Amino acid sequence: MLATLVGFLGDFDRAEEAAQEAFALAAQRWPDHGTPDNPGAWLTTTARNRAIDRIRRDRTLAEKIQLLPATEVVMDEYEETVFKDERLELIFTCCHPALALEGQVALTLRALGGLQTADIARAFLVSEETMKRRLTRAKAKIKATGIPFAVPAERLLPDRLDAVLAVIYLIYNEGYSGRIDLGAEAISLGRLLVELMPDQPEAHGLLALMMIHHARRQARYAGDDIVLLEDQDRSLWGQDQIDQGRAVLDRAIALGGRGAYVVQAAIASLQTREQIDWPQVAELYRRLAELTGSLVVELNGAVAVAQAGDPVAALEAVDRLDLDGYLYFHSTRGELLRRLGRDADARTAYLRALDLATSTPERRFLTRRLEEL
Template identity: 85%
Template structure:
């Protein structure tokens, strides 16, 4: 609904105000009269008409009719196909390279994630007022620079698609920590992209990656305690979602996908098997490191080496990484040192990780590790 209104008026704030008015009217009328046959179309039409009435009060009718990009809405114009296409256009608008990445993520969550500003602020660990300013700046830049409400043409599509996929993955990662459950929101956005870009292997790869990881969400925590993969209760895994994610991965590979999201999805699929081939996982991480150049990927490769039975080689790989401010660098290093019997060094590494931990499950897990020496 919001995507449709932004497409109509080209203004985020006006679209949000109109949507709120329409829902308020529905809340007042529908309990007595019952919902209309097509509630979505009714809401969009009511919102558009309310916005047009407001525009007419702000300017003369003749001026505004000339400026409106589309004619006044009627009930039959709102259908699911139009809304889905406009959602994709809104994603690309939010992810325009003229906006800073933090603004892209926040605006995408606000416009398409259905999240309140306070929820987004909690997800990014910033005050609500800071997030309000961030959103306001992004909206103002879209208006001031005339960023189009559209999917870019073929010459620009590949570059913009990379940004869109990166933003959706960042949204998922924010939810994966457990602070705010954004995982389902990211998967919903991923489904829109994969459905409307059926020939893009990385779109399918990203969706597969998120679905396979999300299938294990109930087993990742026991109360406020973080549960590692080896200790998770597999009866809590959503096997149907894992199977769907693997089907998405097969689709991506069939399309020739060899990119970073496809490789990560293949790793996630291996880690969801009953018996994990850690040597194969380490090999895939080596391929992923070559694609991304990421030290975090190298850290994950070291974990796989340790799981495959070579903690000494894993520690050698970790020691050369420049990740001193990264929680999981220190916790991984602590675990490798513990396995090698270097307890004093391991305790120091775990204490450093605890200093960097921000969530309760992380702090409880690290505290238990320290108490176990």
């Protein structure tokens, strides 16, 4: 409904105001007169007409009114099929590269996730006023620069789709870190994107990746303690969601998907098997590193090499990486050195990681490792 109104009015704030008025009117009328046969169409039509009336009353917008259709609609007879699905246009508008990344994320959660500003602020640990300013800046930038409410041209679609996927994955990772359940919001957005772009393998790959990871969320912590993959209680995993994620991954592969999100989903799927094929996981990480050029991916690949039985080669690979300011670089070095019996060097690595740790679970895990040496 909001996507339709934004597309019609070209203004996020007016669209939200009109939607609120329509819902308020429905709450007043429907208990006495009954729910319309097509409530979605009733709400959208009512909101559209209310917005037109509001603009007509605003004399400063008199010239713009001439461009708006004046046809009145009998609400209960309006066919919902007249409204095309404009959610895809809204996704690409919210994730336009001209907007700051923080604005893209906030606007996506507000317009497509339906979260209130206060909820988004809590999720990202900022004040509600700060989040209001982010949303206001993003909306103003859309209006001032004329960012189109449209799906990009085919030649631009791959790059723009990557931006959309990155925003959704960023939202998921914020949820995965233990704040309010943004993980579920990101999965909902992923499902929406797959529904709207069913032939895009990377959209399927991202959805599969998030679903498989999210299925293990209950087992990742025991109180304030991090639980490593090999120590997790598999009875806490959501096996149904893992199976659904694998089915989505199969669809991505059938579509010819070989991109970064598909490879990451394949890794996540392998890591939920009863017997993990670590050499295959290491090979997939090698392929992912080629796709992304990411040193963090290379670090994760080294962990897989160690799990496959070669901690010496893994440590050599880690020591070639320039990641001194990265917490997990030092904690990974500590783990590998501990396995190799180099306790003094492991202690130094764990202490450096502890200096970089910010969350209570991370600090507890590293402190426990130091105590075990």
